[in-house]
Amino acid sequence: MGVPIPLDASRFSGRVALAHFLTPTGSKSYHPASIGLDGTTFVDVNDGRITGFSGEVDQIASIEAHYNMVATKFGIDRNIVHSWHAGIHPGCSYPASAARDPDRCSNTVFTNPRFLHLHTCGNYAPAEIFWMILDPTISMDGIKLWGNGRLELERFSQTSACLEKWTELKPLSENSSHDTGL
Numbered sequence: 001m002g003v004p005i006p007l008d009a010s011r012f013s014g015r016v017a018l019a020h021f022l023t024p025t026g027s028k029s030y031h032p033a034s035i036g037l038d039g040t041t042f043v044d045v046n047d048g049r050i051t052g053f054s055g056e057v058d059q060i061a062s063i064e065a066h067y068n069m070v071a072t073k074f075g076i077d078r079n080i081v082h083s084w085h086a087g088i089h090p091g092c093s094y095p096a097s098a099a100r101d102p103d104r105c106s107n108t109v110f111t112n113p114r115f116l117h118l119h120t121c122g123n124y125a126p127a128e129i130f131w132m133i134l135d136p137t138i139s140m141d142g143i144k145l146w147g148n149g150r151l152e153l154e155r156f157s158q159t160s161a162c163l164e165k166w167t168e169l170k171p172l173s174e175n176s177s178h179d180t181g182l
Contacts, residue, residue, distance in 0.1 A: 003111055006083035006125045009118060010048035016118065017042055018131055020182055021098065022066060023106035025119060025126035030073055034102035035066045043131075050079040050120065067121055070129060076122040083125045084118045086138060086146055087111040090176035098181030105181040106132055114149035114176050134182065150176060 018041045023034045041055035041063060050067075053060045071078030089111040098105035110117055116136035119127035135149030144152055153159040153173045163170045 003085045003087055006085045006119060009081045009083050012048050012081055013046045015042050015044055016131060020132065021102040021106065022063065023102050023130045023132065025128055025130050026107050027126050027128055028074060030070055035062055045081050048081045050081060067129065070121050074128065076128065078121050080120060080123045080127065082119045082123060082127045084116060086116040086136060087113045088151055090151065090172050093177035093179035094181040095179045096181060106130055109180050112176055112180060113146060113151040114180060
């Protein structure tokens with residue numbers, strides 16, 4: 001198992017920086033499956049809904065067109081940010097360039113703890129469009145779970161015990177693969 005069950009994002013609010021690619025979740029097939037992002041585009045989210053994009057005008061137009069195409073094709077709400085999860089398998093890698101096949105890359109490395117995925121465009125998991133956030137820091141109730149893309153296994157008694165029992169896991173957990181295609 002490479003990811004935990006997705007967590008509800010219906011109450012998420014804030015700003016997300018998108019970079020590299022928008023890719024499909026693998027739920028349904030559509031073409032083009034991915035779009036490349038030049039630079040960074042920001043997305044404003046309020047209570048689990050996309051409320052706007054900011055950044056380079058042509059890039060925003062490309063993102064908007066992609067969201068409209070996918071939402072129209074499947075009759076879904078394009079502005080939903082449904083759920084999220086981060087990877088938990090630090091050995092997962094993708095040694096090729098993501099630009100060669102962004103869909104294949106994202107659906108391979110999504111289990112790497114260096115990635116946080118937000119499921120968008122559809123009111124169901126995994127929805128249709130991934131936001132891949134590289135090297136996230138994730139805290140809940142003041143406890144850091146991931147720090148700069150590293151799953152903090154030593155912070156919890158159950159996972160810390162696993163690191164002690166199976167010592168070969170410790171170096172792997174401390175050094176998530178940097179072969180991510182990006």
